[in-house]
Amino acid sequence: MAFSMYMLLNGRDPGIFFGSVVWLLLSCSFSFAVESDINCLKSLKASLQDPLGYLNSSWDFNNNTEGFICNFLGIECWHPHESKVLNIKLSDLGLKGPFPRSVANCTSLTGLDLSSNKLSGPLPEDIGRIISFITTLDLSSNSFSGHIPTNLSNCSYLNVLKLDSNQLNGSIPLQLGQLGRIKSFSVANNQLSGQVPNFGNNSAVTAESYANNAGLCGKPLDLCRGVKKKSNSVIIVAAGVGGATFAALIVVISLLFFVRRVSARKKEEDPEGNKWAKSLKKTKAIKVSYYRA
Numbered sequence: 001m002a003f004s005m006y007m008l009l010n011g012r013d014p015g016i017f018f019g020s021v022v023w024l025l026l027s028c029s030f031s032f033a034v035e036s037d038i039n040c041l042k043s044l045k046a047s048l049q050d051p052l053g054y055l056n057s058s059w060d061f062n063n064n065t066e067g068f069i070c071n072f073l074g075i076e077c078w079h080p081h082e083s084k085v086l087n088i089k090l091s092d093l094g095l096k097g098p099f100p101r102s103v104a105n106c107t108s109l110t111g112l113d114l115s116s117n118k119l120s121g122p123l124p125e126d127i128g129r130i131i132s133f134i135t136t137l138d139l140s141s142n143s144f145s146g147h148i149p150t151n152l153s154n155c156s157y158l159n160v161l162k163l164d165s166n167q168l169n170g171s172i173p174l175q176l177g178q179l180g181r182i183k184s185f186s187v188a189n190n191q192l193s194g195q196v197p198n199f200g201n202n203s204a205v206t207a208e209s210y211a212n213n214a215g216l217c218g219k220p221l222d223l224c225r226g227v228k229k230k231s232n233s234v235i236i237v238a239a240g241v242g243g244a245t246f247a248a249l250i251v252v253i254s255l256l257f258f259v260r261r262v263s264a265r266k267k268e269e270d271p272e273g274n275k276w277a278k279s280l281k282k283t284k285a286i287k288v289s290y291y292r293a
């Protein structure tokens, strides 16, 4: 409590300030707020596969010392003697499994770094609700797949957003351009395509932020319009030419049929032979050679 007052008085970053206000309210309203962070880490540990045993050896919950979780590997607390998690940094520990939704119960979390693990599957559609007050999200160098949820644009305190080196596809939600505090941004090395969001004149978002994807366009990359129009008109011309050829073929084939039937009938009716059908046959031959050319 004393610490949150300190944060209130000294916090310069409005994100931290707001986080402190929320935390202060939560601390006042719910005496079990701290218990929820311990449970948060318990369910986080349960939801992650840990084949190298890092969490198994470090995250020991059989300890009732206040703030004991603050000594866990990768856990930073707001205050070392209060079990209130500030950051979770579990980079490069060989962790497997889906995105851990359980972090939603670490209600004062501001940083989540799960980079360089083997996490996989889609990012939750409601990710903005799971990590509402997060300022740093680093999920780079994992195997996350599917699209980037539009809901991520609700994480309005994001300063650092790193989703690079995964298997994300589809287009990047244009709403991410609303993230006005971005200081570091990368979605490089994925399979993303389409138009990129407009981050205004944010110098943290560069062509490098988008490198090695399936086909992104728009500032700071090449414009989208030219490319689209060209390929569209090529398709339209090709379709037009193909359609005309097909129609001509149909005409020629039905003409052939018509001529054959007429000549067959004429032969029956007119044993002298018929000049008319013969002349039509000639035309047909000319037409076929014309359309084949």
Ligand SMILES: *[C@@H]1O[C@H](CO)[C@@H](O)[C@H](O)[C@H]1NC(C)=O
Residues within 6 Å of the ligand: 053, 056, 057
């Ligand atoms: C977890 O650690 C305990 C002892 O700390 C050990 O007995 C157990 O085998 C470990 N489990 C795994 C999966 O590494």
Ligand SMILES: *[C@@H]1O[C@H](CO)[C@@H](O)[C@H](O)[C@H]1NC(C)=O
Residues within 6 Å of the ligand: 062, 063, 064, 065, 067, 068, 069, 071
């Ligand atoms: C409990 O946690 C405290 C603080 O992290 C640590 O100093 C102490 O050794 C732990 N006790 C046990 C029995 O693990």
Ligand SMILES: *[C@@H]1O[C@H](CO)[C@@H](O)[C@H](O)[C@H]1NC(C)=O
Residues within 6 Å of the ligand: 039, 043, 101, 102, 103, 104, 105
């Ligand atoms: C958060 O904690 C509550 C109460 O312990 C639990 O019912 C809920 O499933 C947890 N939420 C997540 C996302 O783990």
Ligand SMILES: *[C@@H]1O[C@H](CO)[C@@H](O)[C@H](O)[C@H]1NC(C)=O
Residues within 6 Å of the ligand: 128, 150, 151, 152, 153, 154, 175
């Ligand atoms: C952001 O959250 C609000 C309410 O929590 C929701 O109505 C809205 O759809 C969310 N925005 C996006 C882009 O998901």
